[in-house]
Amino acid sequence: MKTFDGYRRPDGSIGVRNHVIVINTVGELSALTRKIANLTPGVIPVIHHGGVAQFPEDHTQTLRTLVGTAGHSNVSATLVVGTENDPIAQEIYKILKKKGKPVHTVCLNKNQKIPEILHEGRSWLLTALENSKKEVREQCDITELIVGLECGGSDAWSGITANPSIGAFSDMIIREGGTSVLAETTEAIGAEHILASNAINREVGREFLDIVRTYEHRIKQTGEDIRSANPTPGNMAGGLTTLEEKSLGCIKKGGGTPLKEVISYAGKPTEKGFVFMDTPGYDVESVCGLAAGGAQVVLFSTGKGSPTGSPIVPVIKIGTNPKVYEIMSEHIDINAGKIIDQNKSINDIGKEIFDKVITVSNGEKTAAENELNQEFAIWRLAESI
Amino acid sequence: MEVSYNALKLHPKDNVAVALKRISEGEIVFISNFESNLVALEEIPYGHKISLHVINENEEIKKYGECMGKATNEILVASHVHVHNVRGLNENERLEIINHVMEA
Numbered sequence: 460m461k462t463f464d465g466y467r468r469p470d471g472s473i474g475v476r477n478h479v480i481v482i483n484t485v486g487e488l489s490a491l492t493r494k495i496a497n498l499t500p501g502v503i504p505v506i507h508h509g510g511v512a513q514f515p516e517d518h519t520q521t522l523r524t525l526v527g528t529a530g531h532s533n534v535s536a537t538l539v540v541g542t543e544n545d546p547i548a549q550e551i552y553k554i555l556k557k558k559g560k561p562v563h564t565v566c567l568n569k570n571q572k573i574p575e576i577l578h579e580g581r582s583w584l585l586t587a588l589e590n591s592k593k594e595v596r597e598q599c600d601i602t603e604l605i606v607g608l609e610c611g612g613s614d615a616w617s618g619i620t621a622n623p624s625i626g627a628f629s630d631m632i633i634r635e636g637g638t639s640v641l642a643e644t645t646e647a648i649g650a651e652h653i654l655a656s657n658a659i660n661r662e663v664g665r666e667f668l669d670i671v672r673t674y675e676h677r678i679k680q681t682g683e684d685i686r687s688a689n690p691t692p693g694n695m696a697g698g699l700t701t702l703e704e705k706s707l708g709c710i711k712k713g714g715g716t717p718l719k720e721v722i723s724y725a726g727k728p729t730e731k732g733f734v735f736m737d738t739p740g741y742d743v744e745s746v747c748g749l750a751a752g753g754a755q756v757v758l759f760s761t762g763k764g765s766p767t768g769s770p771i772v773p774v775i776k777i778g779t780n781p782k783v784y785e786i787m788s789e790h791i792d793i794n795a796g797k798i799i800d801q802n803k804s805i806n807d808i809g810k811e812i813f814d815k816v817i818t819v820s821n822g823e824k825t826a827a828e829n830e831l832n833q834e835f836a837i838w839r840l841a842e843s844i
Numbered sequence: 845m846e847v848s849y850n851a852l853k854l855h856p857k858d859n860v861a862v863a864l865k866r867i868s869e870g871e872i873v874f875i876s877n878f879e880s881n882l883v884a885l886e887e888i889p890y891g892h893k894i895s896l897h898v899i900n901e902n903e904e905i906k907k908y909g910e911c912m913g914k915a916t917n918e919i920l921v922a923s924h925v926h927v928h929n930v931r932g933l934n935e936n937e938r939l940e941i942i943n944h945v946m947e948a
Contacts, residue, residue, distance in 0.1 A: 615862060615891030618908065619854065649932065653910065656945040664946065686932055698862070698891035700905075700925070701932035704912040711908075780891075799864060 461635050463820040464596035465603070465755075466532070469559030473603040474532035475755045475820040477594055478771055479587045480505050481538040481580065482529050484547040488567065492540045495565075495580040502538075502584050505529075505770045507837050511547070512844040522547060524725040524837045526554050527751030529562070533771050535594060536561035536587035538580055543568040561587055596822070602636035602731060606816060607749030607757035607772075608712040609642055611742035614762025615698030616779035618708020620808070621760035621795035625777065626714030627809025628758065628816070629733065633716045638731045640722075641713045642749055644674045645740035648685055649703035650710050654735065658718040666721040670737045677840070693763060712760065724838050725751035742767045744838040746774060756816055766790045768832030773825045775815055777808075792826050851894055853877040855909035860893040860925050862907075867894070873922065882922040893925040905930050911941070 466474040479502050483492040486508040496504035505528060509521050529537045529551050537555060541548025541564055548564045555562035563583045565576050608625055610617055629639040647654060651671045658664035678685050690699040699705050719732040725748045728734045736752055738745040742765055746757050750772040757772050759765070762779040764787040778784035781796035793811055797803040819825055851861040851873050861875045867888040872881050878896060888894045893907070899919040904911040913930045914937075923929070933941075 619852070619862065649938070650910070652942045652945045655942070656948070661946070668942065668946070695927060698889065698893065698926070700893070700927055700930050701913040703910075703932055704907060707908050707910050707912055 461601040461817070462598050463601060463604070463817050464822070465599040465820060466535070466594055467597055467599065468532050472532035472753070473599045473755070474534070475822075476533035476771070476773065477535045477591050478503050478533055479536045479538075479584060479591050480529070480534055480771065481540060481584065482525065482551075483507065484525065484539060484541040484545050484551070485509065485511050488540045488542070491567065491573070491576070495538070495540065495577055495584070498577060498581045499584040499588070501588050503770050503833065505833075505835055507835055509837055509839065510843055513839075514841040514844065516840050520724055520840065521837050522550060524747065524751040526551055527725050527727070527753065528747075528771060528835075530555050530558055530560055531750065531771050532753070533755055534560070535591035536584075538562075538584055538587070539564045540580070541566045561590065563587075600636075601632070601817075604632065604756065604816070604820065605638045605640060605728060605752075605754045606632060607640050607642060607736075607746065607752075607754035609742060609745055609749065609757055609774075610646070610709060610712065610760040611765035611767055612761045612763030613694060613697075613699065613705060613708065614779055616796070616799065617760055617762050618704075618711050619779075620798040620805075621762075621777040621779040622708055622711035623805045624795050624798070624808035624812060625712040625758050625760055627805050628812040629712065629714040630716050631809060631813050632816070633714075633732055636731060638728055638734060639714075640728060640734045640736050640749055640752065640754055641710070642736045642738040642745045643709065643740045644670055644737050645678075645685060645689075646709040647671055647706055648675060649701070650706035653707075654710055654713065654718055657715075663718055663721060667718060667735055670721060670735075674737070697762060712758075722752065724748045727753045739838050741836075741838075743834040743836045746772075747835055747837060756819060758812065758816070760795070761791070764790055766827065766830065766832050767834050768825075768827030768830070770833040770835050773819050774827045774832075775812070775819060775825050776827060777812065788826075789830060790826050790832075849874045849876040851875045851878075851888075853896065854907060857909040858906045859895065859897050859899055859903075860905060860907055861896055863888040863890055863892055863894060866890045885920060885922045886924050888924050895919045895921055895923045895925050897921055899925075
């Protein structure tokens with residue numbers, strides 16, 4: 460049985476990082492949150508720009524994402540920055556307490572001066588940082604790993620090199636009893652019949668077709684057509700001709716294992732195996748949803764060199780062609796372009812990815828982590844109110 | 845003798861190959877997984893597609909062994925296959941494919 464060294468949390472979940480974070484509940488508190496993080500080196504700010512005034516579907520989705528992020532297994536302790544009597548802060552606090560995760564809330568209120576709030580936040584975080592250093596890694600089974608699968612800035616090589624290599628990795632980790640979560644509903648449009656027909660049963664296949672149809676319908680309601688935006692001009696210059704071609708390349712990340720479950724944005728897989736999460740194609744929001752759903756590591760193929768990272772999960776970047784790797788090696792961890800010019804096979808790169816996932820899970824930093832690429836954005840479904 | 849390929853056919857069912865480097869007009873195209881060499885009718889940019897057979901108007905373009913669109917006019921062998929001669933599927937064509945696999 461393959462193993463890695465992770466952090467066992469009080470709720471039984473396993474983390475591959477031991478971050479202390481500060482997170483805001485609403486966009487108005489972004490600057491305050493960043494100030495608290497700047498006062499406390501070693502603490503990671505998780506900043507989002509959504510507001511309280513949202514339609515119910517967005518309120519639920521935002522809350523689910525914030526709870527999943529603040530309570531993530533890669534996080535040792537969480538400081539929540541909220542407003543006075545903030546229901547979101549109260550909800551996050553309640554859920555994290557129940558999980559046994561160290562959590563504290565500071566709230567902007569009319570009885571406390573800003574420097575006092577900053578001081579309170581900083582003091583709590585300093586103690587949390589000290590405590591986090593006492594936590595040690597222990598041997599964990601690979602079946603505890605959930606790996607998110609993502610692509611951004613696709614080119615004609617994505618579907619030939621990096622994505623099928625990620626697919627080979629996905630098949631490998633599932634054979635070992637682990638879980639992989641494919642994302643990006645928009646990038647399945649035009650190839651949805653392949654994933655649907657490869658579902659473990661007709662019901663899961665239908666569920667998958669339903670989220671694709673719902674997404675497409677939502678886009679149509681705005682008067683736009685997904686086909687007029689895809690492939691993008693950059694995709695086309697790279698040789699991608701139709702939406703179908705882009706999607707056929709995109710779903711190669713899923714490998715050949717039958718689809719077991721379809722989950723909502725930032726939802727948690729209830730089964731081990733191959734899972735699909737409903738997310739937009741926009742990579743920052745998609746990675747954010749995968750992380751909030753419990754993925755401890757995300758694999759990310761890129762043809763044009765997207766620098767997207769995450770504040771809480773290591774993102775392993777896989778370049779699709781030799782040139783992008785050569786030019787942007789500070790962003791990119793693995794060169795799948797070796798399939799084009801060094802006679803490497805898809806399985807060779809899949810194995811290289813597998814080994815990298817283990818070493819990164821053991822603590823090795825990814826390129827995006829070294830560069831402090833910590834993008835965070837929550838998928839919005841409707842207008843702000 | 846070691847053959848250096850400049851194009852790659854990805855699946856046995858495909859009627860296009862992908863250029864592994866920029867191919868000039870008149871250049872010989874050595875295609876991995878394809879039985880014969882071709883002479884490029886026009887320039888094929890790096891990563892773009894070249895036709896392996898004559899493709900009739902409205903015939904499916906196959907890549908990865910799957911349909912990625914249809915020809916909007918007749919495409920001669922060894923031509924550049926891209927947005928000027930290929931369209932994506934329309935709503936009805938897609939529904940037909942989905943219904944076909946879900947009923948199978």
